[in-house]
Amino acid sequence: MSQAGTAAAPTLYPFEFRGTGSAYFGIWIVNLALTIVTVGIFSAWAKVRTRRYFNGSTWVAGHAFDYHASGYRILIGRAIALALLLAYTLSTHFHPAIKVLWYLAGAWLLPWLANSSIRFNARNTSYRNLRFNFTATDTEAFMAIVLWPFLGLITALILWPFAQRQKDYFYINNHTFGGRYFETKFPTWRMYAIFAIGLGVYGFILAVLLGLGFAAMAVLQQSHGTPFANVPPAAVGYIVIAMFYLPFLLIAPAIHTMIVNLTASGTLFDDKHRLESKMDPLKVTGIVISNVALCLVTLGFYYPWAKVRLARYQMSKLTLVASGDVDSYVSEVFDSQSAVGEEIGSVFSFDFGL
Amino acid sequence: MIVGRYFFANSARFVPARASVDDKRILKITGEDGGSLAEAPLRQVKITPRLADLPRKLMLPDGACFETLDNDGVDELIGIARHLVSGGWMDRLERSWRAIVVSIILASAAVGAFVVWGIPALAFQLAMKTPDWMAAAVSDQTMTVLDSHYIQATEISEADQAKAMRIFEQVAKTGACAPHVCRLLFRSRLGANAFALPDGRIVMTDAMWQMAKPEELAGVFAHEMAHVRLAHGLQRVYEASLVPALIVVVTGDISQIGQMAVILPGVLVQSAYSREFETEADRSALTTLRKLGINPAVMAGLLERMDRERCGDRPCGGSWLGDHPDTAFRAALYRSGR
Numbered sequence A: 001m002s003q004a005g006t007a008a009a010p011t012l013y014p015f016e017f018r019g020t021g022s023a024y025f026g027i028w029i030v031n032l033a034l035t036i037v038t039v040g041i042f043s044a045w046a047k048v049r050t051r052r053y054f055n056g057s058t059w060v061a062g063h064a065f066d067y068h069a070s071g072y073r074i075l076i077g078r079a080i081a082l083a084l085l086l087a088y089t090l091s092t093h094f095h096p097a098i099k100v101l102w103y104l105a106g107a108w109l110l111p112w113l114a115n116s117s118i119r120f121n122a123r124n125t126s127y128r129n130l131r132f133n134f135t136a137t138d139t140e141a142f143m144a145i146v147l148w149p150f151l152g153l154i155t156a157l158i159l160w161p162f163a164q165r166q167k168d169y170f171y172i173n174n175h176t177f178g179g180r181y182f183e184t185k186f187p188t189w190r191m192y193a194i195f196a197i198g199l200g201v202y203g204f205i206l207a208v209l210l211g212l213g214f215a216a217m218a219v220l221q222q223s224h225g226t227p228f229a230n231v232p233p234a235a236v237g238y239i240v241i242a243m244f245y246l247p248f249l250l251i252a253p254a255i256h257t258m259i260v261n262l263t264a265s266g267t268l269f270d271d272k273h274r275l276e277s278k279m280d281p282l283k284v285t286g287i288v289i290s291n292v293a294l295c296l297v298t299l300g301f302y303y304p305w306a307k308v309r310l311a312r313y314q315m316s317k318l319t320l321v322a323s324g325d326v327d328s329y330v331s332e333v334f335d336s337q338s339a340v341g342e343e344i345g346s347v348f349s350f351d352f353g354l
Numbered sequence B: 001m002i003v004g005r006y007f008f009a010n011s012a013r014f015v016p017a018r019a020s021v022d023d024k025r026i027l028k029i030t031g032e033d034g035g036s037l038a039e040a041p042l043r044q045v046k047i048t049p050r051l052a053d054l055p056r057k058l059m060l061p062d063g064a065c066f067e068t069l070d071n072d073g074v075d076e077l078i079g080i081a082r083h084l085v086s087g088g089w090m091d092r093l094e095r096s097w098r099a100i101v102v103s104i105i106l107a108s109a110a111v112g113a114f115v116v117w118g119i120p121a122l123a124f125q126l127a128m129k130t131p132d133w134m135a136a137a138v139s140d141q142t143m144t145v146l147d148s149h150y151i152q153a154t155e156i157s158e159a160d161q162a163k164a165m166r167i168f169e170q171v172a173k174t175g176a177c178a179p180h181v182c183r184l185l186f187r188s189r190l191g192a193n194a195f196a197l198p199d200g201r202i203v204m205t206d207a208m209w210q211m212a213k214p215e216e217l218a219g220v221f222a223h224e225m226a227h228v229r230l231a232h233g234l235q236r237v238y239e240a241s242l243v244p245a246l247i248v249v250v251t252g253d254i255s256q257i258g259q260m261a262v263i264l265p266g267v268l269v270q271s272a273y274s275r276e277f278e279t280e281a282d283r284s285a286l287t288t289l290r291k292l293g294i295n296p297a298v299m300a301g302l303l304e305r306m307d308r309e310r311c312g313d314r315p316c317g318g319s320w321l322g323d324h325p326d327t328a329f330r331a332a333l334y335r336s337g338r
């Protein structure tokens, strides 16, 4: 492994998102209308266009990314996912005990589905005429997606940050571009630190909310108590869920941002080039909250601008720190690749996500 | 002639280049010095569909690629072979204000119709098909929470309980609820109240027994039995998951924005559905009372007394977020008899 940065002075290439809310609005609303008219079938093509717009609007070092998936394959993927869901629902409806079998099958099925989707999207993403790829085995996927989270859960979340690290390692370290690997590496304690901060802030907000909540309950009990309500506990349940869920929603964007900063900034490509993500978790939280507020006020029509605003900020804080001139590096190293693109169509991989 | 960059076959290496198409529909890529870089029949070239002002790609069969920002130029270049490019119509729609306006109207109408008719109809179908053991499980859960935190054992005497039971059975016999489904339970606390659980358990509080006359009690039971018979409780459960599902479909993502944006509209839509259920239950109670030969107007008296108990002389008023329509509306319904 060569020492990064010794051969040549590092050159900074900032990422940039050039998409606009108004252009994406047209894409979003027209595709939504077509999805409705076709009873959901067009949603597969809508997804392709959306993803292509976001990839194609993301620029770094003078080139944009691109997305090449075909709507048909996404449609097939969704049909399979829907069939599985139907099979699950129907079989458990008639034989509730069959659930156990499904959970066992799910432990195998889930990693396969995840692998397949990530691989599909990686292979359909290009930059400078070259494709990305994802090379994880199903066993690796099983460890990262089923086993580690499970261990994280049964150890009362003590292992959860470690499981999160395993998941990030799985996702990033199996991605390749032009046959060369990305590799992220960071000390586990930093992931623990992020979750510790999250837990602290969550506890604080929860305490404040519970305090307010009890005060509100006391007032409500005097004035509310609707006459013979239809399942009043439902209302009580909502309040309780909201109390515990709201702080979680509030801190989720910040936690997610800190994790992205950590994993991206620890990422090396081809042992030479680094990524650097310097998003401000509070700023992201502010953007997300104001986005939600504006979406509500505009009955949802602000959504395209919301998505673009977030992408702009995220990309503006992402930098490629290349050792030397990235252009000559790419031209030399990635000249004449074996035709990875050729076999893409023949491999069984679909996107099962939304 | 359009200007762009030519990427060599399966390579990230590129040179500035120009592209043109000759009379025989052959795509020709030339370097800046005029030397030929590549040639291919247009029908073998994969041209990416236009999308906003994204770079356009002409992908040659050997893995080389010509990329340009000149979208109009590409359209012109391939004008004679437009049928080779799929998806061009999408871009024209996405940038036409007419199509956008039509889409806005169509999407709003569809989403609106789904919220107003689709979700309630779907929730009703699902609720009717829900197996009894599931309804029982949900009810057990609720009752456990209630018993441990919110309500206590009743202090009503056995004799009074028997009296209430008799009224309950009489109401059930009119067809308001199958006798083996609906059961009456007594609990204290929670003020004057009665509520129904999905599996047919109907809970009445001590304060309600003390406040309501026998005729009014029949009305209360009839109302709660309607909730059971029409599976209102289960419908609420299904509606609670259909509203977020709709938002995921519309936005196409399950991100935090989506999740956060779900809550408020979810609560608003839910309480609107809930008020509809209450009116439905009130109407049903009205019919049941008539069958029993009781004037439904007595219920208006009960509702108003309960309101005074809670809020004093000023009316409590309806709440936008409330689960129930306001008392004035409900009282008027019982008085009008319709």
Ligand SMILES: [Zn+2]
Residues within 6 Å of the ligand: A228, A229, A230, B223, B227, B278, B281
């Ligand atoms: Zn009711």
